[in-house]
Amino acid sequence: MGGVRVKIRGIYATALTGLLLERGFDIVSPSDLIQARFDLPANDQPEEVLVVDRRDKQGVLIEGVKGAVEETVAALREALPYAVFVPLEVKRPKAAGNPFAALLGAKARYLSEFPRPVKELLDRIRAKYVPTLPGHHYLKAIDSARVDEAEETADPAEFPEAAAKLVEALVHRYYSPGREVEVRHAKAGGGFTWKGVVSRFVPGEVLVLKRRFRPGGTYDSLEIPKEEGDYGEVELYEGRWWGRRTYFRADGTPIGEIYNIHTPPELYPDGVRYLDLEVDVVRYPDGEVAVVDEETLRRKVEEGLIPEALALRTREEARSLAEGLERGEIGPSCSF
Numbered sequence: 217m218g219g220v221r222v223k224i225r226g227i228y229a230t231a232l233t234g235l236l237l238e239r240g241f242d243i244v245s246p247s248d249l250i251q252a253r254f255d256l257p258a259n260d261q262p263e264e265v266l267v268v269d270r271r272d273k274q275g276v277l278i279e280g281v282k283g284a285v286e287e288t289v290a291a292l293r294e295a296l297p298y299a300v301f302v303p304l305e306v307k308r309p310k311a312a313g314n315p316f317a318a319l320l321g322a323k324a325r326y327l328s329e330f331p332r333p334v335k336e337l338l339d340r341i342r343a344k345y346v347p348t349l350p351g352h353h354y355l356k357a358i359d360s361a362r363v364d365e366a367e368e369t370a371d372p373a374e375f376p377e378a379a380a381k382l383v384e385a386l387v388h389r390y391y392s393p394g395r396e397v398e399v400r401h402a403k404a405g406g407g408f409t410w411k412g413v414v415s416r417f418v419p420g421e422v423l424v425l426k427r428r429f430r431p432g433g434t435y436d437s438l439e440i441p442k443e444e445g446d447y448g449e450v451e452l453y454e455g456r457w458w459g460r461r462t463y464f465r466a467d468g469t470p471i472g473e474i475y476n477i478h479t480p481p482e483l484y485p486d487g488v489r490y491l492d493l494e495v496d497v498v499r500y501p502d503g504e505v506a507v508v509d510e511e512t513l514r515r516k517v518e519e520g521l522i523p524e525a526l527a528l529r530t531r532e533e534a535r536s537l538a539e540g541l542e543r544g545e546i547g548p549s550c551s552f
Contacts, residue, residue: 220284221261224250226269227356228276228330231342232292239291253345273357274402274489275299275328285324292328296337297525298479300329300404300491329402331479331491347372350379354482358386384419390485391417397425398487399450401478404521407492412450423481423488425450435463437496437508438472446471452481452488457533458497459490473499475537477530493522493530497537505541507534 219240224232225247233243233250243250244261251258264284267276278285278292278301289301304325330338335353342348347367349355355363362382370378391397395414401407412425429446445466452459457480463471475497481490494513498506513530516522522530540546 220265220287221263222265222267222284222288223263224267226267226276227273227353227360228267228269228338230345231338231353232267232276234345235295235341236288236291239295241288241291270327275330277325277327279325280323282322282324285326289326293523295341296330296334297523298331298337298529299334300331300522300526301326302329302405302521329404329491331402332482333479335482347375349375349382351383355379355382355386358484362386387483387485388417388419391423391483393417397423399425399452400487400489402489402491403494404491404516409487415449420454422454423452423483425452429463435471435474437474437498438463438500440471452490454483455480457493457529458537470501472501475499475541477534477537493526493533495530495534497534497541499541505538507538510534 219242221242221244222236223245224236224243229247229250230253233246233254237243237254242259242261243254243256244259244263246254246256246259250256263280265278265280265288267278267288270277278288292299293301304327306323306325330353332354335351339348339350339352342352349363349367352363352367359382366378366382367375391414393414393416396411397414398409398411400409410427412427414423415426416422416424427448427450429442429448431442431444431446433442434440435442440463443465446463447466448461448463450459450461458475458477459481461474461476463473465471477493477495477497478490479493481488494509494516496508498508500506510531513522513527517524517527537546
């Protein structure tokens with residue numbers, strides 16, 4: 217007896233096909249390329265689960281028969297411990313005059329978020345089956361054709377250099393000082409965007425953005441009122457699980473620092489993206505350090521929106537950061 221029948225399409229197809237085949241799933245309607253890579257038969261059986269790219273390529277949509285979808289999501293959660301899977305509402309058909317409505321309505325849909333560490337893991341999975349450029353899935357989300365061309369023409373020994381050139385050509389030129397950049401502050405089950413102006417950019421290391429604030433309300437975690445003329449600096453480090461936000465009054469007086477715990481940011485031509493992990497580390501003007509919002513993280517874990525492995529990494533990062541701040545190993549971006 218075969219496993220769950222899954223049809224996969226999109227930039228994650230090779231990695232997810234390999235991952236699910238290893239776990240006993242049946243891949244149906246495989247593309248010609250996937251058939252060749254995995255030596256699969258054509259298999260035109262109807263799928264129980266469809267896996268396709270999200271419109272923004274930042275994960276996949278998984279939909280189909282409820283039990284089969286749940287089994288597929290469980291397998292992906294186990295294999296991709298930092299991935300986020302959010303259930304979506306499914307409209308049920310009306311039961312009137314249809315004795316099979318309940319059966320037909322047994323559908324499920326999930327929207328996944330693949331932050332940078334997940335894409336990197338999928339790169340490694342894909343590399344087991346076919347030569348893969350470093351940053352393959354990240355770059356495919358930007359320009360699929362350019363990645364395909366590089367992998368087809370470059371010697372695998374030259375892949376790191378080819379990937380670096382692609383990042384430079386496709387991304388870095390959009391981060392010149394003075395340019396306004398949109399930041400997608402994704403959350404498990406939501407998120408928001410904000411804009412900042414590039415003040416400094418060191419490729420592969422740090423992006424510094426300046427922000428202006430309107431008066432009214434308070435700064436999250438600091439609980440300090442926003443006043444006319446306030447501004448801030450946001451430092452985003454490409455390899456770190458946190459970013460630093462420093463707030464100032466109009467005359468340059470520092471208000472405080474918030475270290476937002478999030479997945480390592482990804483830079484795209486149209487903006488920056490990371491997954492916020494709810495917890496912040498705060499350094500107040502008097503030097504006191506505190507870890508805040510852990511209850512929000514706990515609640516999202518209980519709701520199944522943030523996986524336990526990702527929550528554990530979040531707590532470890534927050535504790536390590538707080539200890540480093542208290543010991544003075546991480547200096548302030550300004551003098552209080």
